[in-house]
Amino acid sequence: MLSRATCLIATLISAGSALSSCHGDVIVEVQDVTLAAGGSGFVDVLISADAADAVESFFLSLVITDPNSHAVNGALEFDIEANQPNISTDASYVLFGDSFSYTVDRDYDVDPLTLSVDDFSVSGTGTVLSATKKLLARVAITHTLIGAASNAWGNSFTIGDDSLTAFYDDLGNPLTISGSSTLSGTVYIATPEPSSLLLLGAGAMGFVYRIRQRRLSQRLADAT
Secondary structure, three states: OOOHHHHHHHHHHOOOOOOOOOOOOEEEEEOOEEEOOOOEEEEEEEEEEOOOEEEOEEEEEEEEEOOOOHHHOEEEEEOOHHHOOOOOOOOOEOOOOOEOOOEEEOHHHHOOOEEEEEEEEOOOOOEEEOOOOEEEEEEEEEEEEOOOHHHHOOOEEEEEEOOOOEEEOOOOOEOOEOOOOEOEEEEEEOOOOHHHHHHHHHHHHHHHHHHHHHHHHHHHHHHO
16 A cells, blocks of 8 residues: 555656556445345445545455354345446445446346446546545345244345455556455344334224224124
C-alpha cells in the first residue's frame, strides 16, 4: 500500500516517464442484513479508498453460502434478475452520472447462489474514491421457507466475494483491494421479539375461539 506522500514523491521523480498514477487500496464492505423468515430484502455493498484514486470499471462477484447447514429450514437465494434494482440513478452510487451500464446478473440465471455486477464509466476517467463510502451494488435476496417459519428463526447465511471481484483505473491497471475490506456479510433470519410472539399467540387464540363459537352456534341451531 502506497501512502499519499510516497505517491507524490513517485510522481515527481517519474514526471515525463511511463508511470502515470499511484494507487491507494480499494476498501469493499458487504453489509449485514436481517430478513423475516420467508421474506425478501436487499444487501448493500459499499466502496471507499484509503487514498485518492479513480475507479474506471469494476466486476463484483458474490456467492451465498450456508456455513451452518440451515438450508434444511429454508433456502437463501439471489432474487430473479427482474427484481434486481438499477442503482445507477442513485446519487450515492459510485459511478453516478458516469455509468455506462450497471449490470446485475444472477450468473446468467443458472445458479441462484451466485451473482455478478459490473459497470464502467462513460467519461473514461472514472470516479475518484475517498474515505467517504459510496454505494457499489445493491442486490436483491429472498428466503424461501422449508417447513414452519419458527424452524428458521435465528438461522444465518453468508454473502461474500468469491475471489473474482476486480477494480481498474482509467488505464486498465488493476487496483488493490485492501486487507481491511469486509468481503462478506451475514444475512440473519430474524427471531420475533417476545412481544411479537405474544401478539401471534393472542391472534391464534382468538382464531381458535371464533371457530369454537361458530361450532357451538351451529350445534345450538341444529338442536332447535
